[in-house]
Amino acid sequence: MMASAESPSDDLKYILVSHAPDSDSWWNTIKNGIAVAGDQMGVSVEYRNPPTGDLADMARIIDQAAASQPDGIITTLSDFEVLKGPIKSAVDQGIDVIIMNTGSPEQAAEVGALMYVGQPEYDAGLAAGKRAARDGISSFLCVNHYISSPSSTERCQGFADGLGVELGNQMIDAGQDPSEIKNRVLAYLSSNPDTDAVLTLGPTSADPTMLALAENGMAGEIYFGTFDLGEEIVNGIKGDVIQWGIDQQPFLQAYLPVVILANYDRYGVLPGNNINSGPGFVTKEGLAKVEEFAGEFR
Structure with a gap:
């Protein structure tokens, strides 16, 4: 008898907070990554960012995200000194955090995050x-x-x-x-x-x-x-x-944390290592798949 692969209906909610201004189109792939993961895992996902890229504004957004008591926060750590306080506060409130995209595995550990997914x-x-x-x-x-x-x-x-x-x-x-x-x-x-x-x-x-x-x-x-x-x-x-x-495969930077958090919340399983999503060099010889999905999933 095969086990059911259906996602439990447990109303899990995750918020991804980035440092990117609205004008930066590169982050569309991040938005697509959490959307795909949310659909596949049967969880609610939300993207938030400071419209102008102001990091003090981003710190406030992390505080606001934590105040809404999601099951997890996925966030960039583009400036350790500005963002460590709000992230540590979220962790202290019992919210699981994964650092993605910027920061480092060492900084992720210092703020109490579960892990780091990104490109050093x-x-x-x-x-x-x-x-x-x-x-x-x-x-x-x-x-x-x-x-x-x-x-x-x-x-x-x-x-x-x-x-x-x-x-x-x-x-x-x-x-x-x-x-x-x-x-x-x-x-x-x-x-x-x-x-x-x-x-x-x-x-x-x-x-x-x-x-x-x-x-x-x-x-x-x-x-x-x-x-x-x-x-x-x-x-x-x-x-x-x-x-x-x-x-740096931004799709994975957004997709994997949602999948990891959902499985951690449901089954208590967690990868034992941080995940380096890059770097990989794309040249003219290797463009076929990249060109097909550029700006969307690559």
Whole structure:
């Protein structure tokens, strides 16, 4: 006799809180990830975020989420000092917490979370820098569109360390506005014409950077790597403008915590280790499946 695979009707509710502003389309994959997991596991899921990406606002959202007494909170830890208090408070109230996307396994343990699911950002930057070094790169521009988040700077610093060079002024505060990002990239490359490479940290900075390179004639000429994936990034890889995209598999960062929490609440089972969802490098040779689901599940 086969056991039933039907989910128990236990009204479990989980809230995912991210640090992302409304303008960042990369997080659509996160929203899809919790939606799929919620449907499959038969649980209620909700996505919350600070509209402008303000981390103090995010801290308040975590407090509000905890006050609603969900069965679990899944949250990013983009700034340990700002967010550790609200997260520890939620844990102290008996709410299970999983850290995803930003932060580290060590920080997740320190705030009392069950585990960490994500891509260690410094390690990903370091791997990218070592890859670029093998390709002959020795200088770069890091276009940081979310400089208030320490994890973003870790990406740039890791890349510099992978190259074996000082980060220095090679990282710029690009802001969130697409036209401003484009102008700042153009200005930097005009002032530093011998720059070997460009590193962007996601679609928010990659898309305007591609426009800048098309305008100054450097598209396809300058070495270009980016974190994360999106429709335009995939087009850039296909068109030989971008050498590689670092896939941290955001779908898994959202999907797995919901599945893990549901099974933990129902059966008391929990993975014994944190889960690294990345980094993986997507190049032109491996685009077929990525292109099909870019911006949706990849």
